[in-house]
Structure formats: structure tokens, C-alpha cells
Amino acid sequence: MQHIKPRYMILYMTKRCNMRCPHCIFRLYNKDCFSDEDLDVSFGKQIISYYKHYGIKELYLTAEGEPLLYEHLPEILSFSKNKNFERIHLNTNGRLLQKYINSILEYVDSIYISVDGYNRETYKNHRESDAFARVIKNINKLVKARKKHKNQLFISIACVIHQQNLNYIEKMIQLANNLNVNRIEFYNFHPIQTSLPIPTCTPVYQSIETTQYFETIKSKQYQMEIVLPAPVSDKKHFYCENLFNWIVIGAGGNYSPCCQIPPHKKFGNFHDDPEYFFKGEIGHFKTKFTRAESTSDLHGSCKDCNGLSPENDIFFPDMRIWTKRYPVSNYCYSFTPSIT
Ligand SMILES: C[S@@+](CC[C@H](N)C(=O)[O-])C[C@H]1O[C@@H](n2cnc3c(N)ncnc32)[C@H](O)[C@@H]1O
Numbered sequence: 001m002q003h004i005k006p007r008y009m010i011l012y013m014t015k016r017c018n019m020r021c022p023h024c025i026f027r028l029y030n031k032d033c034f035s036d037e038d039l040d041v042s043f044g045k046q047i048i049s050y051y052k053h054y055g056i057k058e059l060y061l062t063a064e065g066e067p068l069l070y071e072h073l074p075e076i077l078s079f080s081k082n083k084n085f086e087r088i089h090l091n092t093n094g095r096l097l098q099k100y101i102n103s104i105l106e107y108v109d110s111i112y113i114s115v116d117g118y119n120r121e122t123y124k125n126h127r128e129s130d131a132f133a134r135v136i137k138n139i140n141k142l143v144k145a146r147k148k149h150k151n152q153l154f155i156s157i158a159c160v161i162h163q164q165n166l167n168y169i170e171k172m173i174q175l176a177n178n179l180n181v182n183r184i185e186f187y188n189f190h191p192i193q194t195s196l197p198i199p200t201c202t203p204v205y206q207s208i209e210t211t212q213y214f215e216t217i218k219s220k221q222y223q224m225e226i227v228l229p230a231p232v233s234d235k236k237h238f239y240c241e242n243l244f245n246w247i248v249i250g251a252g253g254n255y256s257p258c259c260q261i262p263p264h265k266k267f268g269n270f271h272d273d274p275e276y277f278f279k280g281e282i283g284h285f286k287t288k289f290t291r292a293e294s295t296s297d298l299h300g301s302c303k304d305c306n307g308l309s310p311e312n313d314i315f316f317p318d319m320r321i322w323t324k325r326y327p328v329s330n331y332c333y334s335f336t337p338s339i340t
């Protein structure tokens with residue numbers, strides 16, 4: 001298999017989390033996935049320096065849990081900023097945002113804040129946490145601070161959508177509009193076939209009803225970017241940006257082939273070989289993927305992954321157009337540059 005040089009890296013900084021969302025991908029693999037494992041700060045700097053030198057252009061700092069629980073976050077952010085990545089991204093559930101507003105404005109280019117509900121009740125149903133008011137207050141503070149400091153931070157609200165909450169979309173757009181953020185992005189729920197099914201959540205599959213519903217949303221103009229979820233469809237093209245354009249590495253240095261699969265020692269560790277992200281188990285995984293001829297040949301987590309679906313519908317407010325982009329990641333949407 002030919003090796004492609006990845007552009008993006010995800011570095012998970014902790015395995016601790018202050019929420020227990022029923023839809024959480026890590027919890028779908030293992031209900032007891034969270035632990036107090038943190039990235040050793042000098043090891044983190046070693047990984048970042050290594051891959052910057054290797055050619056990584058964009059760094060995604062996040063967690064197999066909640067990154068704002070990582071006490072060395074400002075140090076890792078400032079270190080990464082000095083490395084001159086093209087962009088530094090951060091995903092968070094926003095609960096502890098207030099504590100880090102200054103560091104975020106100083107070092108982060110794009111932040112994705114998960115708000116899976118448009119009011120206290122819907123948020124609680126979705127995240128099993130009564131933090132809606134607090135998260136919204138924190139976002140308001142961040143938006144105000146950004147304005148005060150004339151800062152360019154790109155703020156995106158993230159919301160997981162499944163068949164049962166599909167009708168949230170318009171209310172969520174309204175909420176994001178009131179918050180004055182740059183974008184709202186909807187992720188199609190990824191069920192992970194290896195896990196027990198969650199009866200209240202099923203992914204959105206392509207259907208006439210969904211297409212019609214999206215057409216209604218797309219018939220309007222908005223003041224911010226909107227990324228609609230990509231419904232899972234019949235897979236005809238087995239190409240996945242995630243597998244070939246990313247390095248995904250956990251707090252202990254283990255690799256993963258993709259952001260939808262937790263890092264594990266079976267995929268190799270940075271300590272043993274910093275090129276394990278395209279060798280060993282990951283090499284086999286990628287080769288097997290490129291040889292797949294039907295959905296049944298795919299690894300369990302790829303079968304219902306919207307990464308293999310058609311491009312996402314996205315609205316750009318400056319151009320006032322709805323267009324399509326192929327996303328390069330599944331749980332925070334970066335996009336390939338071409339517009340079809
Ligand atoms: C894995 S979390 C990590 C960062 C942080 N704890 C948070 O919740 O934003 C990153 C994003 O993935 C989304 N996510 C988690 N599980 C998912 C699933 N099964 N399908 C689709 N998106 C999922 C989360 O809702 C969140 O927006």
C-alpha cells in the first residue's frame with residue numbers, strides 16, 4: 001500500500017471526562033472507558049515536535065474524554081502555537097470553558113463546542129448532564145471576549161443528530177444564531193456496530209423524508225455556516241480521508257487508525273516507533289480497507305460511518321450559497337478545499 005503523508009493530527013490529552021453522554025463513541029466501545037490517565041506534558045511536547053517536523057499542518061487537541069480537564073492545557077497550547085501550525089483546533093463540551101478563555105483566545109484558531117440540545121430539557125436528554133445554562137453562559141462569555149479583543153477565533157457549535165432528534169436541527173440553528181458563533185455543525189450519530197445498540201438512538205440513513213426535510217432547511221438563508229449531517233448511504237466508493245490524512249494518537253502514545261476508533265496498544269505506540277501510524281496493525285487496517293468491495297468487507301466501525309457517505313451540505317453566509325464539501329474528519333468538520 002502506498003503511504004500518503006498525513007496533513008492532520010489528533011492528540012488526545014486525557015482519558016478523564018466530566019460527562020457521561022449516552023451517545024459517546026468512547027463509551028460505546030467500553031462503558032468504563034474513562035480513567036485518570038493524562039498525557040505526560042514532556043511526552044506531549046515530544047510528539048508535537050516530532051510530527052510538526054514530519055510535516056503535520058493542523059493540530060487537533062482533544063481528549064478521549066474532556067480536554068479542559070487536562071491541567072497542562074495552556075502549556076501544551078502555548079508550546080503548539082510556537083511551532084507555527086497552520087491551525088490549532090480544540091474540541092470541548094464547554095463546561096469548563098470560562099477557566100480557559102484567555103488561553104483559547106491566545107492560542108486556538110478553531111474551537112468546536114458540543115451543545116447537543118436547544119434547551120435545558122433536550123440538552124439533559126442528550127448529555128445526561130444539567131449543564132445547558134452553564135455551557136451557554138460560557139459560550140456567551142467567549143463570544144464577548146473575542147469581540148472585545150478583536151480576536152479571529154472561529155467558534156463552532158457541534159450537535160449529534162440521530163433519527164430520533166432530527167427535528168432539533170432548526171431549533172439548534174436558531175440557538176447558534178442567537179449565540180453569534182461562526183458555524184453550527186451536525187454530526188450523524190455513529191452507532192459502532194461492535195457495541196450494544198442504544199434503543200433511543202439510530203443513525204440517520206438516506207431517505208426521501210430526510211432529503212425533503214433538508215431541502216426545507218436549505219430553502220432558507222442564514223447568518224452563519226451550517227453543516228448538515230451526512231446521512232449514511234449505500235457505500236459505493238470506499239475512500240476515507242480519516243484513514244489516510246490523519247495521525248490519531250492517545251494520551252499514553254498508542255495509535256488509532258481513525259478518530260472513530262479509540263487508540264489501543266494493538267495499533268502500536270509512539271515510544272516503540274513513531275511511524276506505527278502507517279505500519280503494523282494500522283497498515284493492515286488501511287490495506288484491508290482499500291481492498292473492500294462491499295460494505296460487508298468493512299471493519300465494524302466503518303459500516304455505519306458517515307465518513308463514507310456523500311459530501312455534507314454546507315451553507316456559507318458570505319457567498320450566501322448552499323454547496324457540498326467532503327469533510328476530512330467526522331467529529332469536527334474540516335473540509336477539503338474544492339467546492340463541487
Ligand atoms: C468525542 S467528543 C470529545 C470532546 C468533548 N468531550 C466533547 O464532548 O465535545 C468530540 C465530539 O464527538 C461527538 N461524538 C461523540 N460520540 C459520537 C457518536 N457516537 N457519533 C457521532 N458523534 C459523536 C461528541 O458529541 C463531540 O461533539
Ligand code: SF4
Binds near residue numbers: 020027093
Ligand atoms: S463529554 Fe465528550 S468525551 Fe465526555 S462523554 Fe460526552 S461525548 Fe464523550
